[in-house]
Each structure stands twice: as structure tokens, then as C-alpha cells.
Amino acid sequence: MESTNAKAPKADTLLSRSVQILDYVATSGRPVTVSEVVESLPLPRPSAHRICATLQAMGLLVRDVNGKRLTVGPLLTRIALATLQADAQAAARRAVLRQVVAETQETCSLTVMEGDELLFLDRVESASPLRLQLFAGSRVPLHCTSGGKLFLALLPPARRRQIIEARPLRRYTPSTFTEPRALETELNEIRKERVGRDHQEYVDGLVAVAVPILDRRRRMVAALSVNGPASRVDIDRDKSRYVAVLSRAAATLGAMYAEDGAMPIGA
Secondary structure, three states: OHHHHHHHHHHHHHHHHHHHHHHHHHHOOOOEOHHHHHHHOOOOHHHHHHHHHHHHHHOOEEEOOOOOOEEEOHHHHHHHHHHHHHOOOHHHHHHHHHHHHHHHOOEEEEEEEEOOEEEEEEEEOOOOOOOOOOOOOOEEEOOOOHHHHHHHHHOOHHHHHHHHHOOOOOOOOOOOOOOHHHHHHHHHHHHHHOOEEEEOOOOOOEEEEEEEEEOOOOOEEEEEEEEEEOOOOOHHHHHHHHHHHHHHHHHHHHHHHHHHOOOOOOO
16 A cells, blocks of 8 residues: 555656646647757656657657657547547537538638648538548648648748658649749748648649638647639639638637637647
């Protein structure tokens, strides 16, 4: 009995420190080093290293593309996704997406950046039979999707280059940006406009437009987009109409995040 009581504080401390680390990494908005974790919390360096190693083994944290920094892992993302879908605000968020679909007649998606991919948190399909079906939990590339390019565009330049240059840019269609310099030029234009676009870069015949959802500190935490077939949607002609609808919806969703304290993990 005495032995159990003696171990309890240590277990409580370990749990507390683990939660502190997960919260710090998840809310930093960028991959962080263990040294930054130690300095910011603060924690003993040996303890921080051990806990981070355990959290990585569990899938709650992962190393970034260069292996030097920590970011949110797949298990933590799944937990966050399940929470977002199940909490009291889920129905209200989905109602916002449905309204976008009603106004645009095109599919609406809510996505976040996780590592070097775009993760779908929610999606409401249009009634049209001509569409690309994806579901919550689906992952797509950053460099050839409207929401992914928007996230990249609004990242600090050094972090953006790190992601772009970490591996070859895969070609999905003839329109995919596969040269880093060309993609950088595209992202600089998107950064100025703060509107992501996909001109048949991920799927032939599919185009999309995305706007940012901002948290209370005006950071981009998610992207809201509409997509449809190029035969029906002309981005150059219709973009201003879609952006107006998306921007209203993004403001509503941003207010929801501010009210309940929720923030998509991995942003």
C-alpha cells in the first residue's frame, strides 16, 4: 500500500507533463524542438526527452519532415477529429457548410494542415452526381489543393520552403506545380490575395477556391473551400462570388472556435 501511494505523485506528474507538452505542441502553430518545449514550459530536459519519446511511440507526436522538430501525430489528430465531430458545436458547423453548398451548389470542405498534408475535418457534398467524394479523415497533398496552397502561402517563408523542398513535388495532373520556384511564385500571389485556388492541379476536371478560418489571435487554423467540375465552375469568372460566400461562413466558424475554445489540431 505504501509503495502504491509513493508512486502516485510520480504518475500524476508524468501525466501532467505529458498533457502540457501535447498542449504546447498542438497550439504552437508550427513544429517545435524539444529545447523549445523545455524552455517554454519549463521542464527538466531529461524528463522532456523521455516524455516526448513516449508520446512519439504512441503516435501522439511525430517528427517533422527533417526529423528535428515535433508536431502533432496521427493518434492526436484522430482524437481531435472525433472530438470536433462529436461536440456540441458539430451540428452548428455542419449547418454552416450546408449553407455554403446551398448558396454555391458546390461541395464545401473544412480542412486543416497536418504535417505536409491537408486533413479533411468535415465535408458536405453537392447534390450533383459529378463530384469528387472525400470523407472526414481523408488526406490530400498541400502543393496542389486550394486549402493546402493557402496554408503554405500563409506560413513563414522559411517553414514553407522547408516543406516544399523536403521531397519532390508529385505530379497529379498536367496542371500540378512540380517545380519549387514556380510553386513559390504561385504561393506569393495567393499570400497577397489570401484566397487559395486549384486549377485542376489535384484531379483533372476539378477546380476549387479556399479562404482561411482565423482564431482569436488572427492565425489561420483551418481552410474552408468549395470545389466543383471545371465544366461547371470557372474560377476566374466565379471566384468573387464564391469568396464572398466562403468569407461569411469562415467568419461564422471562426467565431465558433473562439466561443468554445476549440481549435483544429495541426494547423
